[in-house]
Amino acid sequence: MQEEENNEELIVTNWDVEQAIKSLKNGKAPGSDDIKSEIYKENKDILTPYLVRLFRECLEEGIFPNSWKMPKLVILLKGEDNDRTSPKSYGHICLLNVVSKIFEKVIAGKINNK
Numbered sequence: 001m002q003e004e005e006n007n008e009e010l011i012v013t014n015w016d017v018e019q020a021i022k023s024l025k026n027g028k029a030p031g032s033d034d035i036k037s038e039i040y041k042e043n044k045d046i047l048t049p050y051l052v053r054l055f056r057e058c059l060e061e062g063i064f065p066n067s068w069k070m071p072k073l074v075i076l077l078k079g080e081d082n083d084r085t086s087p088k089s090y091g092h093i094c095l096l097n098v099v100s101k102i103f104e105k106v107i108a109g110k111i112n113n114k
Helices: 002-009 014-022 037-042 044-061 098-112
Strands: 072-077 090-095
Touching: 014 037, 014 044, 014 098, 037 044, 037 098, 044 098
Parallel strands: none
Antiparallel strands: 072 090
């Protein structure tokens, strides 16, 4: 009975995905798939049913696709005044694919609204 209730709470709906897409920030760098959040926002009505089906399958199978875990590593100079020949002058950021962010937002929304 308890397991059945938990499964019902994790059913992904169109509304869940639409809200997650709407909450994405514009102007952010994309992950390794090079698909920006603006693409998801502009095509929300077309993409939502496919994402719902994909996310439901991920939850049913208990998988988080490996491609969603592969970040795009970007090396940045910490400041224009820093020595460009010194490794200490650089920092890095890891950019994740937007689809993984949408999925994570959907799951976080389900967990936070229990």
